[in-house]
Amino acid sequence: MDALTLYIANKNYSSWSFRPWIALTAFDVPFEEVLIPFDMPAGNPRFAEISPTSKVPALHHGRLRVWESLAIIEYVAELYPEKQFWPEDPGDRAMARAISMEMISGFRGLRNACPMNMRRPRAALDLNADTAKAVADDVKRITTIWREMRERSGGPFLFGAFSAADAMYAPVVNRFDVFDITVDDDARAYMDAMKATPAWQSWETAAKAESWFVPEDEA
Incomplete structure (x- = not known):
């Protein structure tokens, strides 16, 4: 090959x-x-x-x-x-693809206000009312997805074992973390599980060692 x-x-x-x-x-x-x-x-x-x-x-x-x-x-x-990038069960596999596509097509409020930034010191943004509502709506939907999938599977990841769906939501974990977005204990447990994976830690270490800098309003 x-x-x-x-x-x-x-x-x-x-x-x-x-x-x-x-x-x-x-x-x-x-x-x-x-x-x-x-x-x-x-x-x-x-x-x-x-x-x-x-x-x-x-x-x-x-x-x-x-x-x-x-x-x-x-x-x-x-x-x-x-x-086995995707769950073995056909129903779970369909749901994993559905929430992956939702990530591609949605959550513009969160994307625009809170770009991924592994080096950013943890701090909340001072957002205007409209932007804050858009971010809050996205956070509510994402944490609902996380909770429902983990309740179905038993966790620790969205479909039990790490899957392609978790990969699609990986940058959101960073956004919630560095922008100090308030989430419930269930969402925090999922974020902790993601950040504990060797793959995450390898990427994060390399990201923090980079010398390139992009202003936050351009990232």
Whole structure:
């Protein structure tokens, strides 16, 4: 099999890079990592060389190019079915994909107000009323998803064992943490389980060691 090459951007900031990276790493899939840093505000022209969208992440497998985080995870899951990226039960698998797609299409309030930032000192933002409500609505929906999935599965992750769905929600754990967003004990337990994984800790260590800096209002 041709080697897999995963192109990512800054580990401190790139939430979409984090998702396939933590999935492949957690499931012990061999791949080469190539990091192309953001060159704000114009973006790095090298992105156009590796992806038709001029964005990361992108996966190269021989001559094949796969872009978009969930598409990358799905492709690698099909290459390595024995790794069981998705829950074995068909109903659970359908729900895992549904909440993964919800992450892609939703939660704009949280994304816009609270960008991923592994190095950020923990502190809440002073948000205007409209933005604060949008963030609060997203937090309520996300924590509801976490609680319902973990109640069904028994935890510690959304579907018992770590899955692709957990990878899709990994950046949210950082957002809740560094922006000091108030969550209940169940959500905190899930966040602690995620942050305890070796894959998370490896990414976080590398992110905090990076020298690149992007102002918070640009990240």
